[in-house]
Amino acid sequence: MKQLHVGLVADPALPTQIARELGDLDPPSGDDPGSWDIDVVSEPFTVDCEDVDTALDRLRDEAEGHDWDLVVGLTELPLRDDDSRYLLVQTDPEQRTAVLSLPALGGFRLEARARHAVGELVEGLADSSTQEERRVPLARLGGRWRVLLGMVLANRPWLLVPGLKSALVAALATGAVATINSTVWLLADSLSWWRLMIATIASITLVVAWLVIDGELWDRPDDDSSEARDRSRLYNTSTLITLTAGVVICYVALYLVNLVWALFVLDPSVMGGYLNRSFGHQEQFVLAWFVASAATVGGGLGSGLESDDAIRAATYSKREEDRRSRLARDKDDPAR
Secondary structure: OOOEEEEEEEOOOHHHHHHHHOOOOOOOEOEOOOOEEEEEEEOOOOOOOOEHHHHHHHHHHHHHOOOOOEEEEEEOOOEEOOOOOEEEEEEEOOOOEEEEEHHHHOOOOHHHHHHHHHHHHHHHHHOOOOOOOOEEEOOHHHHHHHHHHHHHHHHOHHHHHHHHHHHHHHHHHHHHHHHOOHHHHHHHHHOOHHHHHHHHHHHHHHHHHHHHHHHOOOOOOOOOOHHHHHHHHHHHHHHHHHHHHHHHHHHHHHHHHHHHHHHHHOOHHHHHHHHOOOOOHHHHHHHHHHHHHHHHHHHHHHHOOOOOHHHHOOOHHHHHHHHHHHHHHHHHOOOO
16 A cells, blocks of 8 residues: 555644644554655634635645645634534545544544544545545534534633733732731621622623723624624633633632631631631631632732733634734745
């Protein structure tokens, strides 16, 4: 079996990272080992489009400039067919071209699933007897939730924390001072659990809203079509979930630091004497809870949030803007 020259074209960021991990992809057992020669190219081939046929055309154009026997594209964008169903895979066997939408894999074990899917695609395109177009749509309702989950996990909300480092440091400083303030003790002692819960939800909501407003992260439809509106809803939903998850992680970290600080510096008997009531470690847990909510708002909003790559990476719309900018730069400077 002669060596097969495979082009693996990937959108920038996560798809490119995954594609580079697939550079050592081997044929299935039974074929000649080492018969796949894979080239990985980072190229925003899905920029400004969710049309799968356009993506395939761009992949074919990319293949013309290389000595490839077949080409597979990896994108982090959700792709849909003419019936508005989300797609996992679309192939054009005649042109030996395929595109794989990573969010449709669901987000969990992404590299392993992508490796399996790309292996099957290459094997199928290499089979000259297979000439039928292959389209793998997801179920309408379940497919949308699967794509949304894949988009959120692709955003990697836990990496949002470095983008909030200034706000987090300010919140920690605010919490450290508030913990030893007797007025804060009185307020925390007077609040019921449901008010504390409302304070938690309100503080997280305010920070998320401020992130969206300050970073101009809200996506607006390009036109009045139902497809554009649906895309914006999907992008904005994934953005809100990603930001909320990242802020919740920061909130939990802030609570734990405040709790350790309170347990270390505060004597329950001294606090109880000041409040004229019995005060124990349980009340310190409540105090740390209240301080975390207050510090999240006071420290987070008062410090000014950074325009960090980690925050921009939490939104598909901003990554789309980055892809467009990169494509424009490449057109202006072909030598890049």
